[in-house]
Amino acid sequence: MGFINDLRKDFYDVIDHQRVLILVGFDVDALAACKILLHLFQCDHVPYTVVPVSGREDLESAYQENSEGVKYVVMLNCGGNFDVIELLQPEDKVLFYICDSHRPIDVFNAYNAVQVKMLVEEREAGDDLPEYDQVFRDDESDEDDSGNESEGSEPSGKKRRFNPEALEKRRNRRLWEEKRTNILFEYEQYSKYGKSAALTMYQMAWKMSKDTNDLLWLAILGVTDQFINFKVDRDVYMSYIDELQHHVSRHNHRGDDVESTISVNCLRITYEEELQLTLYRHWSLFESLCHSPYLACKFRVWTMKGRKKLHEFLADMGLPLVQCQQKWTAMDVNFKDEISSMILDKMEKYGFDKQYVFLPSFHASYGYKNKVCATDVVLACSSVLESIDRDASMTDSFLSALDVLTRANVEAKEKCLGLAKMQTKAIVSQVQSFLDMNQIVSAGPFLYAFIQPGTLDVKFFSKAICLQRLAHYTLEAYASVCKSKKNRALPLVLGAPLDAELGTTIIIGIPPILDESRRSFFGKAFEQAGEMTNSRMLLDSFDSHIIQIKSEDKSKFFDALIGVLQ
């Protein structure tokens, strides 16, 4: 089995100062993992090359271009859920180390003990992984048999056809193959996410005693990214937070006496029950309330009545409107300090669920004026990653996102927060127009909506992370508007125009609200629907629930999808 439990011995020490090619997927978790790994490599003088990859095609070309003379390839948040050997056709001596949070792990990767090593703990991956014997057969003779079957003209084949032993063998094989398909289908049916890559990398650093507060902060960002981008459910997130909290207190504990206090310019990380209001530290409280998915949907702020109710809520808490409408930094300190407890008091009256309003998280501070919380940094970073600047290529935005994670880079961070706000505003106005125009339609087994080409902020939504946020927001808002409980159990499929010239559409499927486990069955469903209709589609993304399709094929694809899901 290609699982590595002891990261240091079996991964880091093996590399031993040879040049490494690092391929990084496009998400904040991968970026954070990449930064941690680079730090370690820099400490130990391991030369490396970093190349960002946005999809399977990109991965293939990046590998072909950079593979010359490289013996070790590290893949961060990419490559785990498909057969890398088949896609990349590497030379025999090349070793792949894959640290990917995408699940399920492809069986070919999992059982390739020679060339592919998964940086995943076996017990984490192994739960539902099919047994080796169930998916692979070692006896080569069987292969020959099946190969000859079609070529009936061969005399030997003819003879054997009536041989009861061979018949029995073939029958066995057919049964086994059927079983194999079933098992594989069951295994690959749901796409979900495992442990954050950044956390894995941090643990490796920790085991090598090279962990610092900065690396810890990156690990926190990786875990936070998984949660706020709907990759892991709350329980899993909490278990990670627990683990991280040990590290945080280990790194940030100082005695009370004067001598051991650290300078303000050092990074300090503190645990905090964070209000789940989007970017409120960098916005005004009122704006933030209107743009936070859970609260905005609870109030239905897009309606007159909802607005009134929001005002009522603020008045009830005793917050003057003038105060909430100015920038958070300019707000009265007394209100700022008490806002959490004020909301906590009134929560029950307005029927909020505490776990959606408060999120156990961390914030980092250094110097006198820089205090950021993990969710804000993740939002800022992903908004840069998906920058809609026409001049900036994907790799440009990757590098600027990498810079945002450097903590000294305060100016860049401020700029990105502005971008994140723009993105959030675009999402909210799109949700509002969905609701106003009644564009969310129930197709029976699922809901669907399409963003019309030519809509104002359409370019934001051609990117995966932003589209996913929009989808979740839309579903939440739709559920809050609809009377019937049934809608909470329906998944949503959302489409957005990707490229007007090529006529392609990007489609994403997300699980229903009621399903807390956050695993999506759309990967397989999309694949099947596509096969049934021969739609021209591209399964390029590392996330299987995001696909690209030709706009003309959309309607027949959807008809098939309804069929598949029913």
Next chain:
Amino acid sequence: MFCEKALDLIRELQRSRGASLPPFNEDTLRHVLEEMKALYEQNQQDVNDAVQGEAGLFSGVQIRHAALERNKRCILAYLQNRLKTTRDMRWEFGSVLPADVKYNLSEAEIQWFNKYNKSLANYMRSLGEDGGLDLTQDMKPPKTLYIEVRCKVDHGEFETQEGSIVLLKKNSQHFLLRSECEHLIRQGILEHIVH
């Protein structure tokens, strides 16, 4: 007033400190030299007169002599400082001076620079085992052997000392030996990432 021109030279040096080299001030220098010549002739005459028995000239001679000495010191300081700056530039810019600097040098200074160049090159060639050692490369001890660089343009393949080939493509990021990529950084192909 004695020595005023000489003092001007020194002031000019002081003013231009930190900026690039000012043009060689031949005019003022010639004025100073003329002044010195006049002073010397006058002194000569007074000494001759004194030898013939005229009294009360010595204090004048002494003052003039002091002025002469001062002029000499000022001129030497001026020249010496310019040479020093030129020499520093050799270490900073390499063996070919930028055109605007070269324009500001006098003929003699250019000659000196070329000679300095030659002896430095000879010395560097004699160092080390084979091919000499470029002393100008690491003026300060480098903090790390390897540095993190980001590629600014599509440059193509680049072979490292170990023989492995790195593809320098726009926006790729690499961790390479400092000595190998220093010239690429100077050419603007790579960018050094500083944290």
